[in-house]
Ligand SMILES: Nc1ncnc2c1ncn2[C@@H]1O[C@H](COP(=O)(O)OP(=O)(O)OP(=O)(O)O)[C@@H](O)[C@H]1O
């Protein structure tokens with residue numbers, strides 16, 4: 001279970017998250033919506049352990065472990081995966097090379113033997129097929145020269161290979177065309193399981209038409225200001241965030 | 250973002266693994282350079298008279314020369330009278346078999362991962378082991394002789410094959426070529442000699458391991474490789490030295506001659522002691538390497554992984570004289586802490602349809618400074634010459650520097666010369682991305698660096714590609730912050 005209590009985070013001396021609380025149980029899908037600059041990416045970055053954020057208060061635990069105390073790779077080993085809003089390019093390092101190193105790092109940590117080349121190839125081929133990704137992407141440099149949509153699809157492909165238990169997907173739907181959106185959504189749906197939790201950051205109700213969330217939250221003014229079911233997303237699409245801002249201030 | 254460089258900077262501390270000293274009795278001449286010292290060296294080697302004369306001429310010319318200062322390097326003046334020009338481990342002169350070689354020397358090479366003993370040797374690789382000023386042993390000589398291949402120390406070649414040495418010595422790098430080449434020509438002590446007869450494909454990889462051991466000595470070796478028409482050879486050199494606070498000078502000359510349809514592949518894994526974090530100690534590496542594609546369809550390919558040395562001054566070059574000849578230069582240079590490197594290549598197109606490829610990958614970390622310096626020269630005679638140059642720099646952290654000096658002189662309008670250059674930095678975002686996927690920071694840096702160098706590592710003989718990759722990882726190793 002992901003439990004965030006009263007989390008306060010500053011960036012460059014400015015407080016962005018001002019006492020945010022959220023509970024996500026295994027098997028659940030939560031959607032987080034909210035205006036630009038409200039702190040959605042900040043939240044996912046802090047949970048994944050990116051540098052440059054100062055946690056000034058509160059806690060975040062995953063299955064009882066203090067996430068905030070761990071270096072990023074140990075959070076990954078504990079099952080945390082971040083689908084980046086802006087995936088970075090790593091020229092020269094092939095997609096599969098990174099993935100194999102990542103998968104084996106996780107396996108070593110779990111006391112499992114490393115996956116061999118043949119087993120790995122089989123796995124990535126199967127997952128590439130699931131994501132309807134051309135196999136040529138496997139051997140290209142990580143995100144190197146990928147289009148915006150291809151990068152996002154690649155994030156979900158990595159998710160499928162690494163099989164984390166807590167997936168934080170930051171605007172994975174932004175930049176996807178309608179067909180890609182369906183592929184990504186069905187990829188995510190096929191990965192839904194009783195052990196796995198998803199936190200989807202999105203601006204659009206459309207994604208939630210394909211991936212049905214258990215909860216929808218609105219993040220504004222550094223806190224969760226409203227929580228509802230999927231109908232909340234529809235309501236926001238119609239009325240915008242303005243109506244919510246006043247009480248939160 | 251807060252201190253974006255810290256992670257990377259802490260990652261690149263350096264540990265040198267070959268810094269031990271072998272305690273062995275040596276014959277070492279007192280520091281100083283004079284005609285007498287040169288006569289002494291020549292006599293020690295039992296050289297013919299003409300070779301002594303050749304040395305003395307080089308020396309007299311060297312006295313009139315000035316140390317070059319055009320490279321982007323900074324170091325205190327070198328005291329050429331403060332160096333000992335000859336040091337050799339005491340052992341029965343020219344041991345005939347390995348059993349006669351001092352076990353301490355065998356142990357030294359074993360510790361360096363270069364087993365010289367028959368049973369433990371890298372299968373299929375013949376080794377010449379040069380320790381300070383002399384060759385200790387050369388393996389697989391008999392097997393090579395069956396194919397007609399001569400592989401021996403330079404001193405032995407001067408005695409046993411004087412006609413070959415006399416014909417080719419200085420024919421690619423003349424004694425007066427430059428300050429350091431002239432110095433080498435005067436005082437060179439040992440090195441390797443390779444001769445591949447016409448039409449022979451050398452049955453195994455040849456390699457030389459250079460080791461500087463004695464304090465206050467310089468190493469001045471000379472390598473000469475001759476590939477007769479239609480022959481083929483792949484040669485690799487490796488170098489290491491103990492960890493010392495003083496700087497030591499290494500000024501080598503390598504000459505390659507490839508005749509019609511011959512191919513020479515020359516690979517270097519250079520790991521001289523680089524000095525400590527503050528720049529104390531380390532080898533000054535001033536090397537002249539040049540290959541001559543003397544006849545048509547010859548090919549010379551340089552591949553280098555330069556990880557060590559406090560200072561590197563080195564431009565392995567190709568003279569593309571024969572029509573359709575091909576020159577290649579693939580280089581990875583790593584500089585960390587206070588290391589400085591000014592390295593690159595020269596491709597001299599003289600013949601028609603000559604082709605050259607340059608791929609240079611520079612990695613800098615700490616406060617290191619690195620320069621790529623390359624010359625592509627196309628003579629009026631070089632109809633349809635082609636050159637492709639790619640020059641990439643990767644910076645780790647904010648306190649290092651990379652500089653590129655590509656020179657081009659094109660005197661034939663049919664030539665096509667292309668140059669591409671990039672500079673990139675390992676960003677914290679890349680590092681975080683990898684760590685988020687489960688890689689440790691160190692592994693992430695290695696992954697990115699190895700990806701960056703892949704194009705060059707591919708060119709190394711298989712056995713050494715792994716070695717080179719490990720060397721790079723060690724060079725950039727450190728604590729994770
Ligand atoms: N390095 C930084 N320096 C200064 N301000 C920053 C920095 N990083 C983030 N911020 C600020 O923090 C706030 C929250 O940013 P964040 O990226 O979390 O928003 P978001 O909710 O993800 O927005 P979007 O919907 O546009 O993706 C913004 O006002 C942003 O400008």
Ligand SMILES: [Mg+2]
Nearest residue numbers: 040041042085
């Ligand atoms: Mg965002």
